[in-house]
Amino acid sequence: MTLTYTCAWINRHTGEQCSKPAKVQANLPLCSDHHQARTYREKAKRGAELLRYFKENPEAPRSAGWCYIVHLPDCTVKVGMVGTEGRLSARLAELHEDFGGNVDILAVLPGGKDTEAVLHSHFGSIRIPGKGERFDVTEPARVSGELLSFALSHGIHPEALPAVEEYREWADDPDAWAARQLA
Numbered sequence: 120m121t122l123t124y125t126c127a128w129i130n131r132h133t134g135e136q137c138s139k140p141a142k143v144q145a146n147l148p149l150c151s152d153h154h155q156a157r158t159y160r161e162k163a164k165r166g167a168e169l170l171r172y173f174k175e176n177p178e179a180p181r182s183a184g185w186c187y188i189v190h191l192p193d194c195t196v197k198v199g200m201v202g203t204e205g206r207l208s209a210r211l212a213e214l215h216e217d218f219g220g221n222v223d224i225l226a227v228l229p230g231g232k233d234t235e236a237v238l239h240s241h242f243g244s245i246r247i248p249g250k251g252e253r254f255d256v257t258e259p260a261r262v263s264g265e266l267l268s269f270a271l272s273h274g275i276h277p278e279a280l281p282a283v284e285e286y287r288e289w290a291d292d293p294d295a296w297a298a299r300q301l302a
């Protein structure tokens with residue numbers, strides 16, 4: 120006989136249990152979306168601590184690389200990071216291929232994974248469960264507007280502009296770009 124589990128996640132707003140088929144992960148039966156949501160919540164707590172730390176220690180060094188905020192063709196906003204600066208244009212091209220269209224770059228900020236952790240924590244309430252690092256900005260909630268205005272007010276860091284331009288050139292005509300690189 121196989122034991123079957125159902126997801127124990129309780130929706131905070133409705134009080135209803137998820138009850139989808141689940142696996143026991145870290146002593147709790149959770150479906151894959153809610154396992155990811157719980158992992159994220161734990162990380163978000165660390166992001167909140169990091170935010171406090173950076174507020175108290177504005178000169179503290181942050182991790183290497185870039186944190187990017189982009190609008191994807193599926194109308195979600197992704198907050199992600201690259202650990203080395205040289206990876207940025209390649210990552211944007213990967214997103215372009217994964218999501219099948221142009222990636223609209225709203226902001227690129229220094230501080231790689233530290234900045235990412237802080238933003239994931241701050242905007243956690245509009246993060247879409249089971250969808251990686253994507254955020255819902257279609258709901259007319261205050262926090263959606265806050266994420267977009269945060270991104271647009273910071274914009275693209277001047278030192279990240281060449282990588283962003285490189286992606287945009289590639290996105291305009293990937294074949295011509297590849298031919299030119301080989302020439």
Ligand SMILES: [Zn+2]
Pocket residue numbers: 126127128137138139149150151152153
């Ligand atoms: Zn669930």
